[in-house]
Amino acid sequence: MDRSPNTHPRRREDLRENPLPDGVLLYSPPQMRAYYLNASAYAVWELCNGTRSAQQIAEELARDVGCSAEDILSDVTSTIVRLHEEGLLLNEPEDAQGGGTGA
Amino acid sequence: MPDPGLEFLVEVCGCRACVSADSESTLRFLQDVLRPMICPHGRPADANIQVSSEPGGFALAVNAPAPIRTAAASLLELRHEVLIRLMELRPDILWLHAGGAEIDGSAVLACGPWGSGKSSLTTALCGMGWRYLSDDIVGIEPHSAFAVPFPIAPLVRLPNANSSAKRRVILTSQQVCRAPVPIRALVFVTHSCGAQVALSQCQPGHAALKLLQSCMNFAHHGERAVQRICSLVKDVPAYDLSFEDPIPAAQAIAGLCERS
Numbered sequence: 001m002d003r004s005p006n007t008h009p010r011r012r013e014d015l016r017e018n019p020l021p022d023g024v025l026l027y028s029p030p031q032m033r034a035y036y037l038n039a040s041a042y043a044v045w046e047l048c049n050g051t052r053s054a055q056q057i058a059e060e061l062a063r064d065v066g067c068s069a070e071d072i073l074s075d076v077t078s079t080i081v082r083l084h085e086e087g088l089l090l091n092e093p094e095d096a097q098g099g100g101t102g103a
Numbered sequence: 104m105p106d107p108g109l110e111f112l113v114e115v116c117g118c119r120a121c122v123s124a125d126s127e128s129t130l131r132f133l134q135d136v137l138r139p140m141i142c143p144h145g146r147p148a149d150a151n152i153q154v155s156s157e158p159g160g161f162a163l164a165v166n167a168p169a170p171i172r173t174a175a176a177s178l179l180e181l182r183h184e185v186l187i188r189l190m191e192l193r194p195d196i197l198w199l200h201a202g203g204a205e206i207d208g209s210a211v212l213a214c215g216p217w218g219s220g221k222s223s224l225t226t227a228l229c230g231m232g233w234r235y236l237s238d239d240i241v242g243i244e245p246h247s248a249f250a251v252p253f254p255i256a257p258l259v260r261l262p263n264a265n266s267s268a269k270r271r272v273i274l275t276s277q278q279v280c281r282a283p284v285p286i287r288a289l290v291f292v293t294h295s296c297g298a299q300v301a302l303s304q305c306q307p308g309h310a311a312l313k314l315l316q317s318c319m320n321f322a323h324h325g326e327r328a329v330q331r332i333c334s335l336v337k338d339v340p341a342y343d344l345s346f347e348d349p350i351p352a353a354q355a356i357a358g359l360c361e362r363s
Contacts, residue, residue: 016326018333020307027329032322034315034329036308 009080010050010090026088035086044079048089054080112148113140116242116251116283118192121148122185125155129181135271136182139235139254139279140189152188154181168192186240186255190320196242196251197328198319203236203250204228205280209287210250211356212241213344214317220294220346222259226272227353229257234280240319248335249283260294287360289314289341292352300346302355310341 015035018025023038037045043064047057058069058076065072083089109130110123119142124130133154134141150167160176165188175181190198202213202221211228213221222238229235235254242251258269291305291313305313314332315321321328342359346352 016329018311018329020311020333021337022306023308025308025311025329025333027326029326032325034312036312038308 007080008050008053009048009084011045011048011083012088012090015088035088037088040075041079041083044076045083045088048080048083050090111137112142112144113137113189114142114281115140115189115253116193116196118150119146119148120150120152120189120192122152123154129154129156129161129178132178132181133185136185136256137189138256139274139276150188150192152185154185163188168194190240190242190253193242193251194320194323195245196320197245197324197331198240198242198253199314200239200317200319201241202238203241203252204233205236205250205284206233206357206360209285210236210241210280211288211290211360212250212286213290213292214313215292218260218294220292220349220352222257222269222272223294223349224290224292224344224346224352224356226257226259227349228356229272229274229278230350231353231357233357235274235278236280236284243286243331243335244283245331247283248286248331248338250286251283252280254279254281286335286339287363288356289336289339290344290356291341293343293345294347295345296347298345298347300344300348300351300355302342302344302359305341305343307336307341310336 015026015028018027023036024042026035026037043061044057047060054077055073058073061076062069062072109127110121111134113120113122122133124133150165153164155162160174161181163173163175163184165171168191173184175184199214202225203210204225213224215221225235225238236250236252237254238257239255240253242253244251257272259272261268261270289310311332318328344352
């Protein structure tokens, strides 16, 4: 996974979202695998639509919480890396069908 | 055909199974395991579980819900196989690897892997006047999200920390809860030597993941299990509990229920 703030991560579209008071439980029916994202990780995952860079995601979230993008960019980037490691983001650009290994 | 004297009936959430064996020792073993679930002969059984001794172990023939023949190499495996077949009588129920005890019409479920202290905690609660649902398997009803009892005879660790040996606990009929009850709290238990009782809140997301890991028929339910468990953890408070001595741990659970 490229850690550059210029990558454009894209979330998997095949995951079912089950909201919880403290985050979201994502479920992959074909893999029969569940993933828990806390509210912060879910906010990042939701913005990963393949058009926003990590920098832009950090800017959007920073606007929402009233801080500077620089303050949260490193957290956003490490969250994206972790989401990718867990198989919740698509590989770019060759993987357009979803997948990943999950946790 | 087994000797009609070598069989008994058990009831699992409204379904009846006739368990038979071709030897008295095997039948006695199964009766000991299933004693709190044994019911009087009356209406016909919904399923028959026939156990026969074979070289190297046992063979099981089950006629419902689907005909199955399977084998078990030891009494421990036989116990496991029979419990699986009994759970399969109600596939609509979400079966969890959990203990449970009820007081004042609602239950606390103790979830955790083998050796985590579910049995010790559950039987300690029963010693304080709670009624027993199970020490190993509890179901979740499909529509009400009530806890479904599966009262196999409880086994607790002998008071030697280095031993995995267990002894059977005898319960009176009045100490056993047989009807589904609402769930008051979920407790994820960890037995650790030398640990003081530590009870803390478990966030819903972590509770959901732990319950999914405890789900014994997840493959059957798939996404429905996820939805039902998410719904459960939204409504029911969850806690992590670590302990060595089950008595103060049970007292902590009772105190929690008195406060809530």
